[in-house]
Amino acid sequence: MSNLFKRMTTKRDDSVHSSLHEIDKLADDENTTDFSYVNLSYPEDDVETPPVETIPDVTFDEQTKKNFEPDIELNRLESNRLESNASSDQFNVLNDISDTEQSPYEEVAAVVPNSDDTTLPCLTFRTWFLGLGFTCLLSFINQFFWYRTNPLTIGVLVVQLLSHPVGKLMARILPKKSVKVWKWNLTLNPGPFSIKEHTLITAMANAAWVGIMRRFLVWPSAMIWPSNLVSCALFRTLHETADEKEKEKPSKWKMSRLKFFFIAFGCQFLYYWFPGYIFPLLAAFSWICMIKPKNIVVAQLTGNSGLGIGSIDFDWNAIVAFLSSPIVVPFWAQLNILVGFVTLAWIFTPISYYLNLWGSQALPIVSNKIFTPDGYVYDIHAVLNKETRLNETAYEQYGHIRMTAIFAMSYGVSFAAITAVIVHTILYHGPQIIKQFKTSLSDQSDIHAKLMARYPEAPEWWYSILFVVSFIIAAIVCHVGKLMPWYYLFVAVAISFFFLLPTGIVQAITNQSIGLNVITEFVAGVCMKGNPLGNVTFKTYGYITQYQALL
Template sequence: MAATAAGTAYAIDVITIQRLFYKQTIHPGIGIIFLITSQILGYGMAGIMRRFLVWPAAMIWPANLVNCALFRTLHNDKDNEDDNERSHWRTSRLKFFFLAFLFHFLWYWFPGYIFPVLSAFSWICMIKPDNILLSQLTGIYGLGIGSIELDWNAWVAFLRSPIIVPFWAQVNIFVGFVVLAWIIAPAAYYSNLWNSKVLPIVSVRVFNEDGHFYNISAVLNSHLRLNETAYKLYGELRMTPMFAFSYGISFAAITAVIIHTILYQGKTIIKQFRSSLKDNTGDIHAKLMSHYKEAPKWWYTVLFVVAFILAAIVCHFGELMPWYYLFLAVAIAFFFLLPTGIVQAVTNQAIGLNVITEFTIGVARPGDPLANVTFKTYGYITQYQALLLVSDLKLGHYMKIPPRAMFITQLTGTIIAGIINFLTANYLMNTIPNICTQENLHWTCPNANTFFSASIIWGAIGPIKMFGKGATYSYLLYGFLIGGVLPILGWILMKTFPKIEWLKYIHFPIMLSATAMMPPAPPGNYPSWLLVGFIFNFILARYARSWWKRYAYVFSRDPTVELPTDEPRQLSPDK
């Protein structure tokens, strides 16, 4: 229940931008129901997927193995100690857990309250703070060259724990980061591509052709629909090079994941999918779980039907979008649910539907930003929440938790968290002046600002005007083609030169998807995150292997116990 309620509901960003940026106040009842239905609609679909994604042994869900290992360590630490390890490292895992807990708790006060500059700073920028070029290149919110972060919250805000990510994956992320942030973005900016020098070098905000913030109110009518005449008079929308290229990379990541999965895991997925259709009893976990009563299918069916009806009512009476578009949003989520679920269960590669849903509704209903973000929420998050419940059901499968208890606690936690999410968001918006604006540097809301910018790009303006033929950013659509070609090239190289070991570690989906998080992820996040990963997963893993095996995951999981982190469990950045 706690894990389900830990993250911020995706729909909060819709409510936030509607109130703060579009100046519309949503009715509390509409807002709460919208938030809850967007979170539980996918739970209804999860029931159908249990036979394919939970019960078969072939569906591993690797991310759950880390949690299982931690739980077993904490609960069986003394009973299962290896004698050789105990003689070499005398501190038990449980004792180390509490020592790490104390360390993280005490350290958090320094970047959090006592000395906030430790959270993120650029020592190079401090040499000459009034130098714009130096700020652009080295600032934490610039390109991050030489920037340093000493705050765990900052490290895991976008990329999650650097200790858990394998070193080969971190190398891929490092290559993608350097190519985009330190080569492509500055080259585009300083060559004045798209007249970008009138804009900041990195920002999630959108601008007009003169470099001022884009006044979306100037091109929308009273119903928040695009006024074509006003749009032509006011001018086109502009993005910073980093923001624009992140969209192109997002396009590439979609096709790269599909092609990479077909080439590298295609045969394995087909084999495991076939076994999942008939192998439901051979797994020892399935045999042990057979002693518990399964949550009946009608529970999931009733939940789905009720959530869908309430969602349709909210869309209609809340004037979020025409209710019949909900059928299309749910259809997209359901269509991709099984293939993306198999990929995630086998390879731990998550495929998000945010770009596809934005693009679809942007073409079908251009000029309507609220309909765009609402459709995206129901399409993307329905699939995401379904896989989230499936993953947690698999965790219960491993840990022998009764399925009915899992279903009830997950649903209860989601509903309680949804209400608290809404009340908390409204409290913050009511009490904090200029929240999520440039005037308040402490409450910048990068996700909400990115969400708002996406609503303008995909909703108000629409993908045809932004990326269609003859548009300023039309060439970014080649990202789809590039993303499809790159894994093929990597696969050909691996097959042509099988003796070159490192070729098999080239992983373009990871390289692209992690890089596409900039923005809202500040480029300054990446160097420190990569440094921590290098220390733990290369130096310690290679030269202190027994210590790393014994304590690394415990140290990584420890900060999430006492710190108020919001580790958003999203499959991909909101683009």
């Protein structure tokens, strides 16, 4: 575009008019977008170039402006790139962006927009204040409620809901002045509370490994992360305005997303009082037990403390306590879960129990506790000394521990799942992983990866430094607190890092996590025999590290 005008301003007026006339004729054709073949030749007997001010003003019709607009946009972005010292390959991908391009996965295309507003503020005072505040608050609340029979987890949706009105309030009351923090000027109130600020607030955790693994778990379009689609839909509901066409033609059969959200929110608030406080029996309604209330076998197979065959659950918290919301889990993944659960819990467990395998009939049919061989709950304090180490003499006298049939089989399935996820990743995702090692964000074909290529990537050494600092602090805590020998932290972290990619791929596609709790307990038992405190510490750094990285 700039070269075209440069050539035009160095020739005679009549040549300019003739060239523009040719362009105008081409612009009348809606399918014409290429002006490279326009004849801009001039007579050989050209006289000296007239002054620039003698050339008349040039005006373009709307179609011509539309055809030239992508070039103007690319020039503007190129200027921004030079100012930000971003690499050129990050911006070359912009040539391939189309307004009609969408994600190849329809669930993503329906929720995540295919455009980006680069002018919205991101790292503001509101972002840091609310993000760090909610991170600390939720860490305490979730740990407190984790000890319920059905754990109650305060998730990212609650942070989204609470941070939105607080962010709006801060946008109204905070003064519009800047505070200098080292080399940066931090504006207390840069304007309206933006969707990008809101997004960063809800993601103000789980850094380090998740950043290092982003080229495998975030960039590929197949990594859809179903649970994050819910968050994206809520962000758009809270921040985007209604379409103009919907405003002009309202329908009694339609409502805005925000209106629907508040109606659903109010209904859920009123409903939870019944299974939560007024009528707790609704949390696990076993109608078969009510028919035969004194039959032990019926209670074992259908009761709340049994296998729950035929029971109906009206408590949403109980439904989503362990496997997350079924609304966001792909249907084929739910079928796999259902088949696995029925096979393990409703077929193998009754067979093992009533055949008295491992002496299981002396224990409850379902329980996650440990027992004595006589069926009593195991008192672990009876076999520990004052240093919380195992007293082997007392252990032999008190008796060996026993687990219920379903608990023992679940341990076996956990080992099988860990092996299966490695084999599955190698067979089905091995070539893609190798390819991702060699590619950058700008090489991705997904529309959202192309949009993110406009921004400079955070160097991986940032995440590495964050990880190293956290590792050193953890090692100091383990050594000073005498929780476990600090050098075993290398083993725990290595296990977590090794399984992060395969388990992350499965979770990104199915929304189901494969925990490392069993294998970390096993390895810790081998490394630190008779040290239960060291075992749970090892499990924390080996399992919870992987779990938090994939939240």
